[in-house]
Amino acid sequence: MIGLQNISLKQLRYFVAAAEGGRLSLAATQMHVSQSTITTAILNLEESLETQLFIRQAHGVILTAEGNRFFLRVRHILDALEDAVSDPASSDKNLNGRIRLAASYTLLGYFLPSLMGRFRTRHPDVEFDLIDLDRAEIEASLEAGEIDLGLVILSNTTLRSQFKHSVLIRSRRQLWAAAGHPLLSQGGTTLADISQHPYIQITVDEGELSTQRYWQAAGLEPNIAFRTSSMEALRGLIGHGFGVTILSDMVYRPWSLEGRRIECLPLLDPVPPMEVGLIWQDNNERADCVETFKKFMIDTCANSSEQFHSAR
Numbered sequence: 686m687i688g689l690q691n692i693s694l695k696q697l698r699y700f701v702a703a704a705e706g707g708r709l710s711l712a713a714t715q716m717h718v719s720q721s722t723i724t725t726a727i728l729n730l731e732e733s734l735e736t737q738l739f740i741r742q743a744h745g746v747i748l749t750a751e752g753n754r755f756f757l758r759v760r761h762i763l764d765a766l767e768d769a770v771s772d773p774a775s776s777d778k779n780l781n782g783r784i785r786l787a788a789s790y791t792l793l794g795y796f797l798p799s800l801m802g803r804f805r806t807r808h809p810d811v812e813f814d815l816i817d818l819d820r821a822e823i824e825a826s827l828e829a830g831e832i833d834l835g836l837v838i839l840s841n842t843t844l845r846s847q848f849k850h851s852v853l854i855r856s857r858r859q860l861w862a863a864a865g866h867p868l869l870s871q872g873g874t875t876l877a878d879i880s881q882h883p884y885i886q887i888t889v890d891e892g893e894l895s896t897q898r899y900w901q902a903a904g905l906e907p908n909i910a911f912r913t914s915s916m917e918a919l920r921g922l923i924g925h926g927f928g929v930t931i932l933s934d935m936v937y938r939p940w941s942l943e944g945r946r947i948e949c950l951p952l953l954d955p956v957p958p959m960e961v962g963l964i965w966q967d968n969n970e971r972a973d974c975v976e977t978f979k980k981f982m983i984d985t986c987a988n989s990s991e992q993f994h995s996a997r
Contacts, residue, residue, distance in 0.1 A: 691733040694766075697759050699726040700738065704756045707934075707949060708745040744872045747948055748939050764803060767988070781810035782974035787823045788815070788836035791890045794916070795936045796854075796961060797836060804981050811974045820891065824848070827966055833975045839962040841891045848964040851979075853986040855958040856933040863926045864946040873953040876903045883910035883928035885919050896931070899956045917942055933959040 702712035703723060713720040731738050738752035748756055788797050793815075801813065818826065820842060823835035827848060839852060860874050868874050868882065876899075884907035886893055893912070900907055910928045913919050916936060922928060924945025931952065939947055963982055965971075 692730065696726045696730045697763065699723050700730055701756065701759055701763060703727060703739070703746060704748055704752070705934075707747070742869075742948070744869075744950055747946075750940060750944075753939055761799075764799070765806075779810070780808045780974055780977060782972045783812045783814060784834065784972075784975050784978050785814045785832040786816070786834050786836065786978075787818045787826055787832045789819055789823065789838065789890050790817065791838070791916075791936060792836050792961060793817055800982060800985060803985070804978060807981070808974070808977065811978070824964070827964060830966070833965065833971055834979060835964045837962065837964055838890055838895075838959060839964075840957065840960040841895055842964075849967045850962050850964045851983050852960050852962040853982060854935065854961045856935040856961065857958045858931050858933050858956050859937075859952060860929055860931055860950040861923055861937070861947055862929045862950065863924055864948055866926070866929065866948075868929065869948055869950055871950070873951045875952070876900060876905050876907075876954045876956075879929060879931070880905050880908055882908065884908050885910065885922050885928040885930045886912045887914070887916065887919055887930065887932065888912050889914045889916075895959075899954075903954055920947060921945070923947055931956065935959065935961070 699712060699716060699718075699722070702715050703709055706712050706715065709720050709723045709727075713723045716723065727738065734755070736751045736755070737749050738755060739746040740749055801815075805811070814832075816826075816832065818835075820837045823832070823837055824842070824847070826832045827835055835848075839850060860868060860879060862868055868878060871878075886896060886907070886909045896907065911922060913922075919930060920938065920941040921943060923930060924941035924943065924947050934949075937947075937949060941947060963979060965979065
């Protein structure tokens, strides 16, 4: 049996930073320590657990299957710890009311649920009317006063000046490819390199439109082999070597449903990150619970390393 006395909170924080950033150097910068400190902490953690948590690569690290399972549990523990020691004023058990919240497909699946769960722990009597809408529908619903808040991919909207908004995370975009793909042998890749390979295009949440923006800015086109609205279909096709894609870290998972490994590689071209944020109407009629939830989302994301990178 593994002794907990051999594992420190600091080790877990270093492990999470490395898992989320994908590079030990980035984790060291975020944690304000040397890279050797991160490396030693992870090696000691792997020794204590008797499990390999990372696969070391020339361009960074990627979680093993066991490492990914461990990461999800540790991330939950660290989030719960942060909530437990947060400002007592932010945990009002008497707060009640209803929040009309709309979010798009990707954010409902990969971003919002854990944050809602943490908020509910603090405010169990607040109820949500949660609606699945695309970005244009969310903006129209806000204008009509049908919802209180919208959670959208801000980098897709052209109407920022029409609503009050706050950026919650900026999630970098990277190349996704099957383990062993020839592009992964480099320390980074370019759009020109990627254009020589079949490309799997995600279509949900205006994925095709956002892809076109940065490809057109570079004067290039992806060699699209398949379009899909299913993230799991995309992962399966990539895992089996049918193509590559460029997507944000927020939706990255290192394995397809069939257990095929998917790896990431940094882009050398100036591809913008995906920005996720809240939008709302500029008025003073929102309920206390709506204002509390908005502040919780902004503060929680600002204090988290997920502000720039998501779980790897």
